[in-house]
Amino acid sequence: MDRKRSSHPGGGVTEKGISTMIHEEDKGCEHISVSEKEFFKTAPHNEAGHSEQCSGHHHHVDVEETSGTRLLITLGLNLIIPVIQVIAGTFAHSMALVSDATHNFSDFTAVLLSYIAYRIGRKGASLQNTFGYRRAEIMAALLNVIILVGACIFILYGAIQRFLSPEVVSGKIVIWAAMVGIVGNGFSAWLLHRDAKHNLNIKGAFLHMLGDFLTSVVVMISGIVMFYRPWYWLDPVLSVFIAVFILKNCWDIFKSSTKILMNATPSDIDLEAVHEALVSIDGIKSAHYLHAWPVSSSGISFSCHLVVKDQMLTEIEKLSKSIRHMIFHKFGIDHPVLQFETELCGRGTLLCETFAAKTKRKKVDQQNRISINKGNNGSNDQPKAKIGPKTYGYLYHIARMVLGVIFIYASLDKIIHPQAFAQAVFNYQLLPDSFINLTALILPWLELILGCCLIFNRWMPGTSVISITLLIVFMAAILFNLSRGLDISCGCFSTNPEEGSMNRLTLIRDASFLIPAIYLVFMSLFKNNGKNQFEEI
Ligand SMILES: [Zn+2]
Ligand SMILES: [Zn+2]
Ligand SMILES: [Zn+2]
Ligand SMILES: [Zn+2]
Structure with a gap:
């Protein structure tokens, strides 16, 4: 890769010293600060340095x-x-x-x-x-x-x-x-x-x-x-x-x-709230390129760019100290790296552009151009990235309820009559004899557990994928036996052989169960994934 070394357009200043940046075309930037040693000496994760201000309230359990x-x-x-x-x-x-x-x-x-x-x-x-x-x-x-x-x-x-x-x-x-x-x-x-x-x-x-x-x-x-x-x-x-x-x-x-x-944002940290808290501090015009990640199960590292007005480095140090103290006590961030700038270095989004999804970046571009045209450059009105929990429509909840009830209803009779169900499995003439009892014992319970998981919305992509797999296996078995002309009962909902033999209607009925199942798989696997990572308002 061809990297061009150049000085940072904003003249980035870390807490103690000036940072140099390596720019890679316009794909954002990597941050290398010259004075990491000095930084570690003053950073609040250094227990001795921090306890000068406050003491006796840090509970580390190991x-x-x-x-x-x-x-x-x-x-x-x-x-x-x-x-x-x-x-x-x-x-x-x-x-x-x-x-x-x-x-x-x-x-x-x-x-x-x-x-x-x-x-x-x-x-x-x-x-x-x-x-x-x-x-x-x-x-x-x-x-x-x-x-x-x-x-x-x-x-x-x-x-x-x-x-x-x-x-x-x-x-x-x-x-x-x-x-x-x-x-x-x-x-x-x-x-x-x-x-x-x-x-x-x-x-x-x-x-x-x-x-x-x-x-x-x-x-x-x-x-x-x-x-x-x-x-x-x-x-x-x-x-x-x-x-x-x-x-x-x-x-x-x-x-x-x-x-x-994966350096994921710790689940108890709301990056938007951190952003809000940072820009609400006097003297900070904008905060961008936020990263928060855990080094291990205790301790949170954090880095971001902060736009401030041109001023003495000693003033910045005072500001930096209060920021460190605030984000430590409010969010538990104990190892922050702050980069101070006098103007935006990139597009000023909350999420770092180096890692942003390619398709989404165009939208950020457009949004940013609009805000620049409005003359809002450098203010708090940057297009913000939104991180939120998955949201589903009511159709999703109806689909999983319907499918859950079907699975539970189907399991009950088989659980009560395992022997009759074993006979039904035997009639399919698909499994080797040694597997028939095992299948007859496990399958109904699997259906019951799946039904409960669907109703309580648990282990979601997995539950929907297993449900649809089961449905497809059932349909394949029925289709296979219809095509070879076996006259047996399907055993889907009742173990009673007098129920009547299966026919094309059985197949159509089972196929109709696929509709909510496909919808669930689609919603739980593919929908909202993009929104989770990057979304503009
Ligand atoms: Zn403290
Ligand atoms: Zn144990
Ligand atoms: Zn910047
Ligand atoms: Zn970055």
Whole structure:
């Protein structure tokens, strides 16, 4: 790439020193300030410098704060419990115990990895790693997710094997091994509950331990049931639920970690509000090219351009100090980099033009030309980029309600009569015999969960995509059997074979369900995506 070095048109001034810019045609600019060293000395993220003004109100909670012995106890417990449970699970032929153990072991690796990451993260910045090593914790979290997903695949595979060839589960061993989990997790929860009232992080850990405690209770109840009744299918069903629970946790960790790696704006920061707060300060004509991003799970970095009138650098320093203090206390931004200018360096949009979508930039151009013609250049009336939550029309909500009710209604009869539904699946003559019982057991529950997700608007693009996939699979099966002339009932809503055999009307009925499904997929996947990132008013 051919980059032309040139001085900044606005004569950009950072807090201490003049910045030089590398311009790349008109694709915006990269900001390199000469005096990063001086900046770090005075920046408020430097605790010593900041505490001169105010003290005693910065609560950082890290592994650091939990005492060493308590950490050791937690680590020890979370290692002993899963070891006992895995051994017992193997003897008792219980998949539920093994999956409960997997979760408990994952808690052990999570604590261990975050501790190791914390030790690595304590290493300060170097010339090679100017941000330090604080993102090591994100790497650790992702590593843990990979391990857990692997474990879940193992559990699900084992559960499927159990569905295909059920084994006798020893209820007695399950009860005793689950007791170990109950005592261990209960003790951990009790250790944490005293501090949980005062500290959000510890409260989160406490609630997690409470959840683990309840999981072990459910496993124990299944052991009691299997002790008296030979309902051994209960065991793989339970292990699937626990695996799904683990995967849900993985998804949450994965989402928050990738957000940090993508330099996404922290969810508690409203960039428009920051912009508003900045331009409302006396002496600031305009604020543009705002970036806010987390370096790790604590601490927020921030950079922006500020247009001010030409003045002494010492005046700018006073202004800068009050800005830093304001955005730290109002938004928790602890590492701001401010670039002061006496005139706009670009088009003055809230979002940095280097990263703006190409199609949208033309509109910004037009808008800006209008505002320049009006003579508003450099004032607060810049075209603003809007960041807002997804908004949907009422059609979207009707579509998901209708589809949700259809799915739930379809699932109920099959859940009540699994054997009759297995017969219906068998009649389709599509699946190998070994998969028929499994399908008949899982499919109705999948429909029920999907229906609930649709009605409560949960996990949205995923829910709509799975719904439409299911509908298409059903239609393909019906179409296939119509074309080869099989005279069977469809089994969509009723497991009663007297219901009558399926015909073209069945196909048309199922096809009509596709209409809301397609609409949902389209709305949840493609609509509003652009608006989320960049929109002009
Ligand atoms: Zn302060
Ligand atoms: Zn846990
Ligand atoms: Zn600028
Ligand atoms: Zn930028």
